[in-house]
Amino acid sequence: MERPATEPAGPSEGTAPPAPTPPAEGERHKDHHFELPRVTALLLHALPRFLEGVVAPVAVFYAALVLLGLNGALVAAVAWVYGGIAWRYFRGHGVSGMLMLAAVGVTVRAGLAAATHSAVIYFLQPTLGTLMVSMSFLASVPLGRPLAKKLARDMAPIPEAFLRHARVHQFFLRISLLWSMVLFTNVLISLWMLFNESLGMYLWVRTGLVAGLGAVGVGVSVWGFKRCVRHVNAEPGPA
Structure with a gap:
């Protein structure tokens, strides 16, 4: 019976399937190939976090220490951390577990320092x-x-x-x-x-x-x- 013209012709019996296309040059070692992101992009990503997490807390603590004394500085340090958490939360950015652990750590440190006045x-x-x-x-x-x-x-x-x-x-x-x-x-x-x-x-x-x-x-x-x-x-x- 004649095959309809609309039916695609398959491979004839006994015909080997086509050989797979060999990988292009340079793709044979993709298993360990890695592209490093641009350093400038990494620095721009890290700079705001450095300012927020390192420079700003020191400035807040020192300013409060000069103006309010040790207890005021401790309160300001704790308020800075929890204020940052609240700011992220209300802006819908989410709060990481690491930041929450940092907040707990600052609270404990401030409590011990206040108790010992040191x-x-x-x-x-x-x-x-x-x-x-x-x-x-x-x-x-x-x-x-x-x-x-x-x-x-x-x-x-x-x-x-x-x-x-x-x-x-x-x-x-x-x-x-x-x-x-x-x-x-x-x-x-x-x-x-x-x-x-x-x-x-x-x-x-x-x-x-x-x-x-x-x-x-x-x-x-x-x-x-x-x-x-x-x-x-x-x-x-x-x-």
Whole structure:
């Protein structure tokens, strides 16, 4: 019986299906290929958060300390954090769990400082927390589970195949060690200035030093990561 003209003709019996199209050059190693976002975009994203989370709280605390005394400064610090939460909530931006934990931490710190009438207690607590984070970065290196890799995975959509690459793993081991040193230096500077300098000197000079130290750490990390990405992307993929 003759096949209708409207019916598409299928392959004849015994005919092999067409061979799959080979992958284009440069696509064979997509499994570990990764494109780093522009550094300027990352900086523009981070700058408002740095001003809001680092510079502004210091300015609010110091201004209230001069005008209202220690208890007034503690109240102002707590009000700044909860005011930021309320502002986000009413604008419909949502409040992250990390911000809520920070608010609880500031409340506890302010309560202990008010109970002891000591500003040293208020600033000593986060310094001890920084010490614990530094030790966590350091401990993750000999365990072969670099904390920097976990943080990178949580903060950016990096492909798992890229993170499993041996060169990338070695990079995150070195960066974890770097940030352990950066944070430990932060602790040493903070403790020395907290117990040897005035509170005003501690607030402004220590903040500037720590911010500069952190900027160096970020710069080295970004430069090293870009270099690592370039080397990994240049490697030929599996045949």
